[in-house]
Amino acid sequence: DTEVTQTPKHLVMGMTNKKSLKCEQHMGHRAMYWYKQKAKKPPELMFVYSYEKLSINESVPSRFSPECPNSSLLNLHLHALQPEDSALYLCASSQDDQSVGTDTQYFGPGTRLTVL
Amino acid sequence: KQEVTQIPAALSVPEGENLVLNCSFTDSAIYNLQWFRQDPGKGLTSLLLIQSSQREQTSGRLNASLDKSSGRSTLYIAASQPGDSATYLCAGPRNKLVFGAGTILRVKS
Numbered sequence: 227d228t229e230v231t232q233t234p235k236h237l238v239m240g241m242t243n244k245k246s247l248k249c250e251q252h253m254g255h256r257a258m259y260w261y262k263q264k265a266k267k268p269p270e271l272m273f274v275y276s277y278e279k280l281s282i283n284e285s286v287p288s289r290f291s292p293e294c295p296n297s298s299l300l301n302l303h304l305h306a307l308q309p310e311d312s313a314l315y316l317c318a319s320s321q322d323d324q325s326v327g328t329d330t331q332y333f334g335p336g337t338r339l340t341v342l
Numbered sequence: 343k344q345e346v347t348q349i350p351a352a353l354s355v356p357e358g359e360n361l362v363l364n365c366s367f368t369d370s371a372i373y374n375l376q377w378f379r380q381d382p383g384k385g386l387t388s389l390l391l392i393q394s395s396q397r398e399q400t401s402g403r404l405n406a407s408l409d410k411s412s413g414r415s416t417l418y419i420a421a422s423q424p425g426d427s428a429t430y431l432c433a434g435p436r437n438k439l440v441f442g443a444g445t446i447l448r449v450k451s
Contacts, residue, residue: 230385232385257437259439261439267443268431268433268441268442268443268444269386269431269439269441270441271438271439271440274437274438282438314383316385316386318386320437329374329391329437330376330388330391331376331388331437331439332388333378333385333386333387333388334385335384335385336384336385338383
């Protein structure tokens, strides 16, 4: 099974709301990733977790707060977002990001976020 | 900063044609390269992964090659079908993926 699940599929929130995106994988992968994809653009890396520790933060604004409660679960907490944060948020996982980049990344279907 | 270029940006072909999609990296120190498919509004489906020690990978009608010396990869699609219509993205050069802008493929029946 190479499935990465993401919930919710769609989310509409106001600029003062707090919401969370959830990502789950049961492949035993130890690296998990958040990407942001704006319309008609390629995905851009936001965060990388390796063995449940944040290893890469691509200078993402603090209104995005990642969390990795366990090796199967990755959350992205959202607070005080701006309309320009509206995008498709994709989660991915791979076996191990320490292996100098030799692992396939498996992506979830994404959460379509709209900020009003 | 690593940049990834994909050519062509869009391609429209009749069913049955063999296709070549191109991808190039500004930094040829490539540890892996992945090709993905994305249908409109959907997530990414991994098609092929080429590791730095490999020159090509095949899966069904798809064949991807990697020329590390030039930092270029090619995705070959044989006998294209309408179901192949999607955006094809290449990404690398290691697990911190940088994506190309994609090739939008339309296969007409």
